[in-house]
Amino acid sequence: MLRYAAGEAAAFDQLYARHRGGLFRFIQRQCKERAQAEEIFQEVWMNLIKSRERYTATARFRTYLYTLAHNRMIDHFRRQSGEPLRSGGNAEEGPDVIASLPASRVDEPYVRVLSRQQGEYLLRLLEDLPAVQREAFLLAEEGELSLGEIAEATGVNPETAKSRLRYAVAKLRAGLQGVIA
Amino acid sequence: MNAHPDDFSMSDELRDLSRAYRDATKYEDGLEPSPALDAAILAAAHRAVTSKPQAVLPARQQRRFFDHWRLPLSIAASFMVGVFVVMQFVAQKTEPEMPMLAQAPQVPQVLPEPEQPLPSPAPEESLPSQNPQFAQADAMKFYEVPAIADTSARSRSAAQSPRGAAKVQMAEASQPLESSALIAETAPATLTESADVDRPLESNALMAEAAPAVPTESIAEDMEFANAAKPMAAMRKMSAKRQNPQDWLEEIEKLHREGKIKEVRDSLAEFRKHYPDYELPKALRDLEFDSKAQPSR
Numbered sequence: 001m002l003r004y005a006a007g008e009a010a011a012f013d014q015l016y017a018r019h020r021g022g023l024f025r026f027i028q029r030q031c032k033e034r035a036q037a038e039e040i041f042q043e044v045w046m047n048l049i050k051s052r053e054r055y056t057a058t059a060r061f062r063t064y065l066y067t068l069a070h071n072r073m074i075d076h077f078r079r080q081s082g083e084p085l086r087s088g089g090n091a092e093e094g095p096d097v098i099a100s101l102p103a104s105r106v107d108e109p110y111v112r113v114l115s116r117q118q119g120e121y122l123l124r125l126l127e128d129l130p131a132v133q134r135e136a137f138l139l140a141e142e143g144e145l146s147l148g149e150i151a152e153a154t155g156v157n158p159e160t161a162k163s164r165l166r167y168a169v170a171k172l173r174a175g176l177q178g179v180i181a
Numbered sequence: 182m183n184a185h186p187d188d189f190s191m192s193d194e195l196r197d198l199s200r201a202y203r204d205a206t207k208y209e210d211g212l213e214p215s216p217a218l219d220a221a222i223l224a225a226a227h228r229a230v231t232s233k234p235q236a237v238l239p240a241r242q243q244r245r246f247f248d249h250w251r252l253p254l255s256i257a258a259s260f261m262v263g264v265f266v267v268m269q270f271v272a273q274k275t276e277p278e279m280p281m282l283a284q285a286p287q288v289p290q291v292l293p294e295p296e297q298p299l300p301s302p303a304p305e306e307s308l309p310s311q312n313p314q315f316a317q318a319d320a321m322k323f324y325e326v327p328a329i330a331d332t333s334a335r336s337r338s339a340a341q342s343p344r345g346a347a348k349v350q351m352a353e354a355s356q357p358l359e360s361s362a363l364i365a366e367t368a369p370a371t372l373t374e375s376a377d378v379d380r381p382l383e384s385n386a387l388m389a390e391a392a393p394a395v396p397t398e399s400i401a402e403d404m405e406f407a408n409a410a411k412p413m414a415a416m417r418k419m420s421a422k423r424q425n426p427q428d429w430l431e432e433i434e435k436l437h438r439e440g441k442i443k444e445v446r447d448s449l450a451e452f453r454k455h456y457p458d459y460e461l462p463k464a465l466r467d468l469e470f471d472s473k474a475q476p477s478r
Binding site: 004007008009012013016020021024025028038041042045046049050052116118119120122123126140141165169170172173176 | 194195198199201202203204205206207208209212213214215218219221222223225226227229230231
């Protein structure tokens with residue numbers, strides 16, 4: 001990004017090729033319509049282009065990019081229907097939700113290889129997650145961000161980010177458990 | 182997914198879920214941006230680097246900027262044009278005065294000294310102000326500085342005044358004084374005086390040749406005016422005395438003592454016209470009697 005800000009246009013091509021897929025999926029999984037996802041995707045990159053001269057390398061570039069995307073998503077949801085992306089933590093979740101979930105079954109073969117039908121079911125479970133938990137999971141999966149980076153990108157403290165991610169993982173696992181079992 | 186040291190203890194659970202998520206993603210189609218969108222974003226990125234940042238602005242914003250400033254700019258431009266037209270109009274109104282000054286009648290340069298100075302304390306200034314012709318010349322002195330007129334104005338003034346024509350000849354004859362002579366054509370009154378200081382003999386001779394009838398007539402008129410003014414002042418002085426017969430008689434007696442018999446008799450005759458019954462002193466009575474007896478003397 002610094003090379004692009006210095007005027008090297010080819011550096012942007014590399015950045016774009018590296019992050020286009022993950023960013024688009026991050027956006028698409030939170031928007032219902034593809035046209036909206038494309039619009040938001042384009043606006044994120046345009047904001048990046050416009051703010052290239054103000055960019056400082058204080059964090060990883062992907063953290064910066066997904067912060068832009070997070071802010072743009074918040075604007076989008078606010079315009080549509082109030083505040084679906086609440087940043088107030090996970091008050092709706094009780095402290096015993098995770099404890100009630102089944103234990104990890106990593107070594108079981110159905111977890112290692114999902115069928116197409118099961119994959120679609122997992123994605124449906126992801127859609128049904130609360131927005132902040134879904135976002136935390138997608139930032140971890142598509143953006144490959146750590147807990148600290150998720151907290152930075154979403155503007156919350158690391159504990160909140162950790163809690164959101166844990167709830168997301170637990171719910172997804174619980175859903176899959178029911179289907180496969 | 183990343184395995185950061187600070188990540189939570191359920192990293193194993195995340196790992197297998199992550200694998201499951203990636204497997205699920207494989208079955209999905211169309212989760213990539215379209216090629217057209219890719220091309221548009223890349224083109225915008227390249228444009229932003231190769232051109233000015235303003236080029237990234239949508240055309241709609243540029244139009245909005247122009248629409249916002251169109252009215253103020255139009256008003257400002259109209260105001261400037263109006264001011265320019267008014268200034269041009271004023272400038273054209275003042276310009277025609279200059280040729281009129283160049284065509285004004287010429288003023289004689291060398292005036293003969295009057296035989297007796299006039300009673301005014303500054304005769305050089307008061308005499309022209311009493312004569313309308315000189316007053317016009319005085320007015321011209323105040324306009325002599327911007328007298329650098331164009332060639333047509335110079336030829337016009339030269340043709341209308343013989344002195345101007347003479348100045349042109351003088352300027353042609355003396356090359357070093359060309360510039361001063363050209364200026365002198367349009368401002369003859371004072372600038373020729375400075376030229377005369379430089380070359381007094383030559384210029385005075387030329388001026389004498391070139392200044393014929395018009396100045397001479399005006400000089401004669403001025404002399405008549407000056408001569409007429411002198412007895413008028415004496416008459417005013419006398420009329421004040423005639424209001425008092427005693428003072429008048431004392432004046433006549435004074436003339437008598439000085440031996441001016443003729444003036445005494447004339448004054449007595451005048452006195453009698455105003456005061457027929459007034460009693461005269463004895464000496465004057467005798468003279469009055471003699472003047473009646475010998476009226477023709």
